[in-house]
Amino acid sequence: MSTDVNVKLDALPGLDSDALPLEVKDLQVEFRTRNGIARAVNGVNFSLRAGETRAILGESGCGKSVTAQAIMGILDSPPGFVTGGEIRYRGVDLLKLRESQRRKVRANRIAMIFQDALSALNPVFTVGFQLGELFRKHRGMSRADSKVRAVELLDLVKIPAAKQRVNEYPHQFSGGMRQRVMIAMALALDPEVLIADEPTTALDVTVQAQIMSLLAELQRERNMGLLLITHDMGVVADVADQISVMYAGRVIEEAPVREIYESPSHPYTKGLLESIPRLDLKGQELSAIKGLPPLLTDIPKGCAFNPRCRYAQDACRRDPVPPLYQVAPSRSSACHFWKEVKADV
């Protein structure tokens, strides 16, 4: 059954099974709005290995969700347009594919789960129907067969009484259970890459713990690459291998998880880590980052973070944008003064 699809995917131009499951190079996305052009993504680079978890960390409006949508090819267009760069799945540049070819990659090879499971599921179809749809459309199964598979999937994500619940509608599920249905849907066709866009933000902490441990378990079993998009630094510390921190549409720091928490080498990352309430700072003032993130229609010259940065000097306020300096092997920072930042404790 899965060989059937591989045959179709082999037809993709330049498919190389030794290449990385996901590689994003210099991705650029802009939104053409009435108030001008908003540059949501300005040259994002990262790659994802099989079995690896990469976290994309950033605050609202930094372009992390737009990056995910561009990878999936579900950007609202217009107003959103991918204006440059490459998104490679096993060497194939997805941006150059026809929509019909992209559709085969979607869900089959790269799948996505969303933050708000209630609005991502269709309220007028049963959960079983929506899960089965994947098998009917992508695998040409019959209704009866697809339903059997739907029950198996609900079992896989540990929904109790899967046989009965497969006939229920999304509103009959609790928030955590809905997120499980979403995960089941994303894993239905055995993808190699899973993009999770804030998968637990809408959930309570005890449910969040359940969902994250389920995701980790399924990822291990399938050796799947996980692209975790989040703003929660606690979750990242718990599950990520690699981190890319985004600010104003760029990756400003990239590092393995331990090193970034130990010695951040970009002032923004440092500021984020310092603004988390910590036990030893009880009763003291939190060190907040001053000011606000920039408007994407009006990103400051030079380093986009310079108006909020305590290290900023003249060089930061002038173009060009600071390049990604190599801080250590597999570590980089887009700050002219990364040495000072890193040494500062």
Added chain:
Amino acid sequence: MSDIVLEARDLVKHFPLTQGILFKRQIGAVRAVDGINLQLRRGETLGIVGESGCGKSTLARMLVGLETPTSGDLFVQGRNMAKVGGAERRRGRRNIQLVMQDPYTSLNPRMTVGDIVGEPFEVHPEVLAKPKRRARVQELLDLVGLNPDHINRYPHQFSGGQRQRIGIARALALNPEIILCDEPVSALDVSIQAQVINLLEKLQDELGLSYIFIAHDLSVVRHIADRVAVMYLGRVVEVGTEDQIYENPTHPYTQALLSAVPVPDPKLRGMRDQIVLTGDVPSPANPPSGCRFRTRCWKAQEICAQQEPALAVRQSSAHPSACHFAEVRDVVHAQR
């Protein structure tokens, strides 16, 4: 006694569930808040934590008078809010103000900042004569770190963090003693969150305010609160000082809640002794008999189904905890 500014005794709120169109009859009730006792002292911050649906927002609405309790008493500075009427009641309400969660929907988009922050004076005109109000509003804006010259701007011209500051300025307008913050920072980004928390702490020091701080983010509550109450399905299951709750939690639910919080330190990954609860919170329309947490509790025994544990100090718990088998377990530092 005089330093207790707010006290709730057996506060209950049931929302009726009805059936039928013409002849409505009550078939049950959602027991959103089901018997809560709280005390708030002058100048302290009481944190209330709990998951969605535990009744913390209904409690907040009752405390500020937006919701009438089904039963129970609420005392604001010694006044029983249900018994006193008219002017006396208004004076009580004036002293307790609310900062709401979502700064995007809690400000009227058609009113200027000056009108929003000045609106409390329309409701309580005796506080300040009309000609002085504008100056007072500008003073308030300055106090919360906004530019007083922006008094004629509209909410959409401000960012999320600035809007939350407007909400705080509005709450401060009548010089209340008690500010109730219902998830004041959960809609904000981390870097902005820290700014607002710092502001709230600064205002407390300068104005001697008492806070009730409702949040689901346990690390934020720990940072700001002196005492913490943990809620589950309409009840307080454990209450104590910040140290007692976080370092020596004795109720299994508190322990599970604390251990589920991800710690922003990758060195501790896989080493923390995490308690992962099974199942979901039961419906408040039909809560379990006895202890409400027993359906998800790993310690549950027969007695838990038959007898509801009282929120009391026990031999094994130095602070009030509503568990038959309360015992200290340090989950924050626990390592495998």
